[in-house]
Amino acid sequence: MTTKPRINVPLMSFLMLTPVIGIAGTAVYTWLHGFALWMPLLALGMYLAVGISICAGYHRFFSHKSYEAARPVQIFYAIFGAMAAQNSILWWSSSHRTHHQYVDRDWDPYSIKRGFWWAHILWIFHDHDAPDIEGNARDLAANPIVQWQARWYKVLLIVGGFGLPALIGALCGDVWAGLLWGGFLRLVVIHHTTFFVNSLAHYLGDASFNAEVSARDNWAVALLTLGEGYHSFHHRFPADFRNGIRWFQWDPAKWFIATLRMLGLAHDLRSTPAPQIEQARMQAAVRAVEPQLEHIPAPAAGEIHRLLASAREHLTISITLWRRYAAEHAEGATASWKSTRQYARQHLRLARREWREACRRVNSMPSQTPA
Ligand SMILES: [Zn+2]
Ligand SMILES: [Zn+2]
Structure with missing residues (x-):
């Protein structure tokens, strides 16, 4: 990157004008010309198709290769993502x-x-050096769908992003309302929710899986972005097709990819083994209490270190068992894989109980002033 990049005036104007047209323009036009249910439904439909093409397509498929997608799915991502x-x-x-x-x-x-x-x-307002495609995206440059999309990107953006909602608006009786709701308003929502992943999800939330970098797990960003807010997990395990790993964590992109698999349109979904996720969680938690741990008096500190060592041991066993379970599952050894997975989970639970107890003890100690 250049040290003092120049401002890209047309791009900056576009990014500053679209919120004015999308929010104020849509509000005023609707106030003057009337509201109909198809207008928010058009915006929502376009938001979902375009948003999922960014989250499940641009991000989890093309950038991270977290699963394999059939060609029609890739074409869908290419068209709507533009x-x-x-x-x-x-x-x-x-x-x-x-x-x-x-x-x-x-x-x-x-x-x-x-x-x-x-x-x-x-950062978008500024001109940057061309991305390092030779260095980090040769696989994508060789994909004919990606090449085609790069060539036709602007046409797809204008015809699809603005022409399509205007056409739907015309069919519903108001071309301008279609353009404003499905084109401009939808674009502003997509822009700023995606931008929140780079800003808010690197700023506010829990560093649950990786204490070394700024990425944070932020459920509010997940709600706004079809699941992209669990960013601490994502930076720790970028090749995982999921961002929200718990069943209750809002991650529609994960559910969308799993549905594609059920329909035979996606395969080889990559997911991180549970003990490795637990290990990352433990490392991040221990890292957070390390400064206090240094000042805890010997007998108590010894007991905490013993708990942590035991937790690490249980995790190592759990990881070995999990690998064995995966091999048995792949071989189709129905009888054994279930019990192997059960043992792996038992060790994982023991590890979790111990490291959490260790962290709880550190946090319950009266704060010590360093000598
Ligand atoms: Zn990030
Ligand atoms: Zn990513």
Whole structure:
């Protein structure tokens, strides 16, 4: 990245005008010309099709290869993803891979270390060096669907992102309402919710899986973005097709990908084994209490270290058992894999109980002043 990038005036104007047209324009026009139910439904339908193409397509499929998708699905992502006005798959994914590789450092294009608003939108206002496609996106550059989308990106954006909702509006009796609700308002929502992943999900929330980087698990961002808010987990395990791993965590992109698999349109969904996830969670929690742990008097500290050592041992056993279970499952050894997985889970539960108890003891100690 250049040290002082120049401002891209047309792009900045587009990003500043679209919220005015999308929010104020839509409100005033609807006030003057009347409201109908098809208008928010059109905006919602477009939001879902375009949003899922960014989350499950641009991000989890093209950038991270967290599953394999059939060609019709890739074409769907390419067409609807272009309507998000977030550049082509090739550009987006290459920049995103750079973000993961250099997170929080100078080469991270939307590094939170340069401030909340830089990570949210200001970085887009500036001209950047072309993304390092040769270095990190050769696989994508060789994909004919990606090549085709890069060539036709602007046409897809204008015809699909604005022409399509205008056409639907015309069919419903109001071309301008279609353009405003399904085109502009929907675009503003998609833009700023996606931008929140780079800003808010690197700013506010829990560093549950990775204490070393700024990424945070933030359920509010997950709610706004079809599941992309569990960002601490995502930065720790970017190849996982899920972001919210618990059943109650809002992650429609994960459910969408799982549905594609049921329909035979996706396969090889990558997910991280449970003991490795627990290990990351434990490392992040221990890292957070380490400064206090150093000042705890010997007998209590010894007991805490013993608990942590035992938890680590249980996790190592659990990881070994989990690998065995995966091999048995792949071989179709029906009788044994279930019990192997059960043993792996038992060790995982023991580990969790111990590391949580250790952290609880650290936190319950009266704060010690360093000598
Ligand atoms: Zn990130
Ligand atoms: Zn990512």
